[in-house]
Amino acid sequence: MTGATDVAILNGFGRTLGDSIIGLQALHAARTLGAIPGKPVLFRLPGLSPLIEAVYAAAADLAEVRELPWTDATPERPFTPAAAFARVIDIRDFAFDPAFRGAPMIDYFLRHLGVAPAGVPPALKRNAWLAPRVTLPPQPAAGHVLVCPRTANPMRDMPDAVHAHILDWLGTHTGAPVLTQAMLPPAGSLAELCGLVAAARLVVAADTAMVHLADAFRVPCLAFFTTHRPEWRVRDYPLCTPVHRPAPGLPPAIEFVRGPDDVAAAQAAWGPGLAWLDPVLAAAWRRSENP
Incomplete structure (x- = not known):
């Protein structure tokens, strides 16, 4: 030893x-x-x-x-x-x-x-290690909605039409400031990224990394999944509302893009129509009022 x-x-x-x-x-x-x-x-x-x-x-x-x-x-x-x-x-x-x-x-x-895993208390399956170890920078008034459409894998990215629909709905129905990572400069530090999440009232994300950060700072989250089942990533997060849009034709839990058809299949899973998003967003917003 x-x-x-x-x-x-x-x-x-x-x-x-x-x-x-x-x-x-x-x-x-x-x-x-x-x-x-x-x-x-x-x-x-x-x-x-x-x-x-x-x-x-x-x-x-x-x-x-x-x-x-x-x-x-x-x-x-x-x-x-x-x-x-x-x-x-x-x-x-x-x-x-x-x-x-x-x-x-x-x-x-x-x-x-x-x-x-069965013997681990639920609190130890959440991302409890992070928040006590990050000193957050001073934040402006909290309460924004943070939208995170991009991921580390193009299969999981939020289609542009979905992103635009979400921004429009939030801007019309919530009265809260809406920030989207697609239009923000990249965070200059881990503390800056964590601060952006911690000050949010609600996180809406296709990027699971941001979902994990939302759990770490106890921020309500609406998370979309196409290539993976939600329980494989957010089973232990009580403040997360998962939405599963499975992509027909893709292997379960596919990790790596094999070609453009994989990206197209995953993008198509969001559907040709986006009316289904409205009640999902409304429910997530209501939940953020009483997390």
Whole structure:
């Protein structure tokens, strides 16, 4: 045993904002429940965006971060420093693992960290680790609606017509300031992004990363899903209203675009008509009044 560094976690937890937020919550839960002793070492692939780097910097008390070279990116290659650790948790290439697809992401990470998901209290399946570790910048008067139409995957993006319809409905029916990430400059820091979410009255998103942030700051959220079932991402979020528009013809839980037909199929799932959006938006707005 090597004290604080007796556990190594390889590729923990991916390269996207959403995966990182959830993975770090799973680690927070595993440490709280005693399944991960001490302070583990997360071996991260290089070339992460400054925003993702900031997420792991915020979690510096949960784990030490070291670089995992690209040459060691897949499980097919032995992890040569393994002998220095009492336990190595290998989740390299987890996005290609069939067990990752079609399951709640928090449960997948918990299992790999040695925790049975059924025994984890609901509060530890929410993104409780983040808010206490981020100092929010001063905010103008709170109460805006934040619309997040773009995602890290073009299949999941909100079609332009849907985005325009949502902005029009919110502007007509709510009286609240409406901000859309499509027209805002990118956040300059993790604190700035979190502040934008934390000051919102309601988040409307196709981007699950923003949904995870909304849960972290206890902001009501309306979340749209086409390629994944909602319970795989937001099962544990009591303030989230999920809407599932399944895309016929696409494999369940598809993670990577195979070609333009995949994007077209996912976009078509929103439907040729948008009248269905009005009662959904109305219900989410009413819920934001009494979260």
